[in-house]
Every structure is written in structure tokens, then in C-alpha cells.
Amino acid sequence: MDDLERQRELRRVRDEVLSSPNCPICLHRMEPAEVNSDVGRRCPESGAVA
Incomplete structure (x- = not known):
């Protein structure tokens, strides 16, 4: 991997x-997750969905 690609x-x-x-x-930072067959965000700590 060259420098430009790495950047x-x-x-x-x-x-x-x-x-x-x-x-x-x-x-906490929410992470991408599948929510009801759709792409959404879920918190790994509290389980909250956005």
C-alpha cells in the first residue's frame, strides 16, 4: 500500500x-447495525437504537 492509498x-x-x-x-459512540431489516445504529453499551 503506498502513502497516498494509506492516507x-x-x-x-x-x-x-x-x-x-x-x-x-x-x-458512547453508536455503531452500524441492522435494525428491523434496515441499516441503523445501535449503542454497544446501552443497546439504544437510532
Whole structure:
């Protein structure tokens, strides 16, 4: 992997993390999850769904 490709990958990962909302209950980062056969977000700590 060259430097430019590595920078693009790091930028993509950073953008994913920054666009992830915080849980309204416990403020942990919510993670992508399948919710009722649809893509949504779920908190790994509290189980809250967004």
C-alpha cells in the first residue's frame, strides 16, 4: 500500500468515526447495525437504537 492509498484509508476511517452519533442515553459512540431489516445504529453499551 503506498502513502497516498494509506492516507485515503485513514481519512475514510476518520470520517466514519466522526459521522457516527453518540448514544443519547450513555454518550458512547453508536455503531452500524441492522435494525428491523434496515441499516441503523445501535449503542454497544446501552443497546439504544437510532
